Amino acid sequence: MSTGSAATGPHVLRRINATAVLNALRDADGQTATVSDLVVATGLSRPAVTRALTSLAEAGIAEFSGTTEHHIGRPAQRARFRAELGHVAGIDIGPHKVLVMVADLAGTVLAQRQAATPAGHTGDGMVRLLRTTLTGVAAEAGITPTDLWSVAVGTPGIVDHERGEVVLAPSIPGWSSLPIIAELRDWLGCPVAIENDVNLAVVAERWRGDDGDNLLFVQWGERIGTGMVIDDKPYRGASSAAGELGFIDLVTDLDDEPKPPADGLGAFERLVGAGEILRLGMARCDQPLRDRLAETGDIAVLFDAAAAGDEAAVSVVDTIATRFARGLAVQLLIMDPRCVIVGGGVSRAGDVLFDAVRKRLGRQLLVPADLRVSALGVNNVALGAVRMALDAVEERLTALL
């Protein structure tokens, strides 16, 4: 009812300290630590740490696992975080595939599996696919799906993560009307979170990388979207519609009125998306390269040619880099992130493209930008989902005390 919540008794103290010990234990190397380690890590006294540790052990969250290797004095017992106590799942639902990961409470991925979405899939088909895939991955990890403590789902489009609904998903027809989250929740009996896929990608980058607490992730493929981590949590905006860089309009003449997006693609997506890159390549390149592009449909061919010095390919890369830098500069001027990470299909283009982008970018900004290419690859959304599922577990974990 009030602004600052008050502590209602000494028991909250115990809770606070127990969670502090738990966090110190989890952050410790290999999730094991001696009592003395935890004393210095938490700043608590030895008896306090011991008390917290025994209550963690009674709850099954920690255990004592033999003694440490010792050099002098009485050997210390090592306490260990029992990551196998529970499991979480991270799910990436894309336009063409479903990727499911199951991890333990330490975030170690125990099993993962990818399934292609059958063409013309219906809602029921999607639910069945999800069920079988999840069951399979869970079995591989040694559990059943109902054992899961928490699940997070990443999907393209605009997501209402409070209600657990997909509000708008242009890239997956019919997806926004499906009550998949509710069904999953009923089936699994655990919290199921849903989040925009790019937001999860940036969570994964933050988790696995070491890039500070303020970073911007740009998904650059057929479509373009951005996710931001601010103060160590994903920024969604008021209506979960933040980061729609793909829809900004840099082409329409200033005093004209922009046309609404026709084919579901935003203006900037039509300008530098993978589709446009391919189109430009087909238009400008000469015979042998053009044929290879037409056959494979893979723009990697184009970037390879540019790296090898092909003049037409270089010109395409140049055009794309110039355009992309213009759009990215807009977001950087507004957001001023510590670091920009580019992922998605185009990110595999390599330095041919991104050195050009960096060069163009520099002159349009007031502060220099740190532009990197993602190292996580196609797993990033599912990994971010795992991380988000883990965040939701914290509550349940401390509620055990």
Add this chain to the structure above:
Amino acid sequence: MSTGSAATGPHVLRRINATAVLNALRDADGQTATVSDLVVATGLSRPAVTRALTSLAEAGIAEFSGTTEHHIGRPAQRARFRAELGHVAGIDIGPHKVLVMVADLAGTVLAQRQAATPAGHTGDGMVRLLRTTLTGVAAEAGITPTDLWSVAVGTPGIVDHERGEVVLAPSIPGWSSLPIIAELRDWLGCPVAIENDVNLAVVAERWRGDDGDNLLFVQWGERIGTGMVIDDKPYRGASSAAGELGFIDLVTDLDDEPKPPADGLGAFERLVGAGEILRLGMARCDQPLRDRLAETGDIAVLFDAAAAGDEAAVSVVDTIATRFARGLAVQLLIMDPRCVIVGGGVSRAGDVLFDAVRKRLGRQLLVPADLRVSALGVNNVALGAVRMALDAVEERLTALL
């Protein structure tokens, strides 16, 4: 040394509860409340609240001030937050003026004074002006400057608020090299914070308005800058360079390379800034109106004419609205704020302009925008500075316990 800070004993419990009671007391109507009010507000027991209240009273932070008006039962004593215990100052340093406010700990502005910056002011002159103005305002509030608990300064440009330095301030020549903050700190012997003026404006809007915890403020005058409140605190970006909407480039042909800003104004500022509005008006309007514009140099004339139906003036408003909507749409697509508040000189244009902006904006966005005009006027930056100074006081207040 660790991630989660631990509680080192029961005394932190007392601290937590005392601050909870203090916050409940301050949030109460007129900063007075009975013990029973605080019991329901904090969720603590009556003795706990009483204990906290007596310790607050011993520290001089609260006091008991007579009984309340009562209808039945024993009349309750009212506890009161002693806002007069300390004072803070908020300072707005602009290109042409300095505005100083002194407020008590409740944020009530006790005195304020504005001083014009003499033309060709030097660093020494600025320091002297600040000293005399601050001394005067403090005297009016019944204190001396050294009695101040906390001061915050707002200034245009990019500010390193960690180091307390102005990094870049194009609109005030020579300003960035002045160690004014250090001097103020030495003189006053209290924390002196420095922050970008637009960021303070948005803090003030958040404070005085009731617009949720996620809002965007657009300063629209000669220059254009934006400030954001995210999670109830101003968002600065990694290098304190966020919100530079004025520098985005919507005009340069896409495949050309943008020219760096020449006269210190950003591309978008040159496009819709107050200067350009005046220029457009001079160019398009006919004789009587054009003369009035030339005489006064005030674009309000233009907006009045447009409201009255003058065709040329309407066309100018139309052009400006179209352009502004284009730039604002970009930021809205990226940030998705709950609410947009426009301040600065142009914001006085009224509905003639902003209805047009709203109309243009709607079609470019994925979610509708809530666009409002600031009600705070020219005091907003100084008010935000007062609020920020108050935030810094919290620590000192709870340290008294």
Add this chain to the structure above:
DNA sequence: GCACTTACTAACGAACCGTTCGATACTCTG
């Protein structure tokens, strides 16, 4: 075997919270 180092265990005092109970002060009603 003895000194030394380190880790574990138990007991004590201090501090805090919530509950309970009696005393107090004021209003309302007959």
Add this chain to the structure above:
DNA sequence: CAGAGTATCGAACGGTTCGTTAGTAAGTGC
């Protein structure tokens, strides 16, 4: 005008937590 009713205030009690201290256990090195 007096008694019932209501709400606040203050004090004492029991429970929980922490940190400190002292004593014990388990190793290493000479």
